[in-house]
Amino acid sequence: MNNTTRAVIATAAIGALLIPLAGCGNTTTSSGKTELTVWSWDTSINRAAKSFMKANPDITVKVSNVGQPNETYTALNNAAQAGSGLPDVTLIEYLAIPQFVHSDTLMDLSKVYDTAKLKDTFTPGTWNSVNINGGLYAMPADSGPMAYFYDKDVFDKAGISEPPATWDEFYEDAKKIRATGSYITSDSGDGGLFNAMMWAMGxxxxxxxxxxxxxxxxxDKGAxxxxxxxxxxxDEDLIDVHTKSWTDDWMKSLGGGSIASLISGAWMANNLLQGVxxxxxxxxxxxxxxxxxxxxxxEYGGSGLAIAKKIPDGKLDAAKKFVEYVTTNDEGIDARVSNGSFPATTKTLNQKDFLTRTTLKNTDGSDNEFFGGQKYNEIFxxxxxxxxGKWEFLPFExxxxxxxxxxxxxxxxxxxxxxxxxxxxxxxxxDYAKDQGFTVQ
Known part of the structure; x- marks a missing residue:
């Protein structure tokens, strides 16, 4: 299961748990190379780093996994409070960026990048998520535009020839599917889904x-x-509220057809391939x-690459180059997309070979027509x-x-x-916001 996407659901509070922190280290190694420390729970960043170092032999990139997103944020919080131990660059979900902007942990990248030129490079949803209070606090690395994944066999059995185009049709389809013994979808209490649906409903x-x-x-009208x-x-027993997401039972229900569809981010494609x-x-x-x-x-999920505000001066150029490579360079993007990440760049989303793709990659690298030969990226x-673009996350999401x-x-x-x-x-x-010093309206 893709670590980035699975962890979107599992994100928890930032607590006081102390985690051993990797120090920023010296600006250069004994060989004279600039050394960058990067935190990432997503292994595709490792692949991008290897590709980057081949193109930039004067820079060494050390990628460390300090845990899933919630653990990474705890470590970032601990390091920021201690005044040492922050990585030079970190992967961070869009939902958590406001929190670390508020704690003054992340660099405003509008000071090192030409934001006017970058704006059209990324999709509107991701660009909006990294631009906060007039500053740019990460470069979009991947995205999670919401999509509808459905089991065609179950829909055919229920006499439904096309997926629902409106929420009214979704409700009517749910009744037909329930009559076959299945549920149209499940939700046992997911805050990420609530916010994503609120966003998608305006x-x-x-x-x-x-x-x-x-x-x-x-x-709020969307809510x-x-x-x-x-x-x-x-009330009408049209949604499975008992099966918890990401459990074995949930996977079996999706694979067996008792849960007939899924509302999720585009990244879910590879998770379905691996999980069901x-x-x-x-x-x-x-x-x-x-x-x-x-x-x-x-959007439902997605993350960007941020640079620590207190990065040593001698490392900033190298960090800037690395972040730019991973998020805007074709080789850097492909290193992640080929490993299951969904792109945030408009150029990639419009490329013919991307749009016409009909297969996903199995773990052994072989092709798999999981979606029955459909050109699924056209939908995504x-x-x-x-x-x-009209959405903001809480500063303690x-x-x-x-x-x-x-x-x-x-x-x-x-x-x-x-x-x-x-x-x-x-x-x-x-109540929590007031305790954190916010004036709540």
Whole structure:
């Protein structure tokens, strides 16, 4: 399973757990090379680093895995507070960038890159996610435009010839699929999915202006649309609320057809191949349903490469070159895309060989027509173009997701309404924000 994408769901709060930190080290090695320390839980960064060092023999890149995203953020937080031990470059999910901007840990890259030239290099959703308060705090490395993955065999069995184009059609299809004994999808309480759906339904519940933070989940139109749909489906037993994501049972349910579809980021393609190989040839990809047929979408996952604000002066040029190579150079991008990452650059998304691809890669490098020969990247590319840039993450997003189940669990257990549960979550978020020194609106 791809570490980057799996960890999006597993992201937890930044705690006080102390993790051994890798120091920045000397600016140069004994051989006279500049040495960069890079933190990444995603092994595709290692592949890109090897490619980079071949093209730049004067720079040594040491990639360290200090843990999954939540553990990486704990380590970053510890190092920032200690005043030493930060990596020169780190992979960081878009959802966590605001937190480390607020703690003054990341460099504003608009001081070292020409942002006017870079803007059109990346998809709107990813570019928006790294631009905060007028600064550029990471370069988009991969993306997660939302898409709809469905089991064609189950849909055929239910008499459904086409995937749903709107959420109303999704609801009607759910009833037909439930009549066959399957569920159209599952959700046992995922804060990442909640925010992604809120985004995809035109929501914008969070806004930060200096230390003034707006949290408006319960009155946000996108959140209301999602909660009303999920409430109706929960009441009518049209959604599996018991099977937890990323468990063996979940994988078996997807592979066996008892869960007929999945709402996720484009990165999910390789996870399905690795997690449910028994479903090879059965699944297809479609654009996410919309409110009324008007194109709109959100992001679910994705990460960028950031440079530490306190990087030694002698390393900045090398770090800048490495980050630029991984995120904008064709060789650097291919080193990651070929390993399962989904690109964030518009050029890659429009390349013919990318758009016409019909196979995924098995772990042994062989081709696999998991999606039945479908040109799946054509769908993903359009999905990326449909993402609205009007979205902001909370400046403590990892923590917010870690406590999502504390409030929302009552809804999935059938004890309260979705709106009541969301109101409780919102209260908890506001209380936490105040404790962190924010003026909450």
């Amino acid at each position: 929501g914008h519940a969070y806004k930060l202006n200096d230390d003034k933070l707006t949290i408006n989940i319960t009155k 209301q649309r999602f909660m009303d749909l999920w409430q109706k489906m929960r 190989p028994q479903a090879t040839g059965k699944f297809r990809v479609a654009l996410l349903p919309t409110i009324d047929g008007t194109p709109i979408n959100g 590319s359009q999905a990326a173009k449909d993402v609205t 990892p923590y917010a997701r870690s406590i999502y189940g504390d409030s929302m669990g009552s809804f999935f257990e059938g004890k309260t309404s979705f709106r009541t549960a969301a109101d409780n979550w919102q209260k908890a978020l506001k």
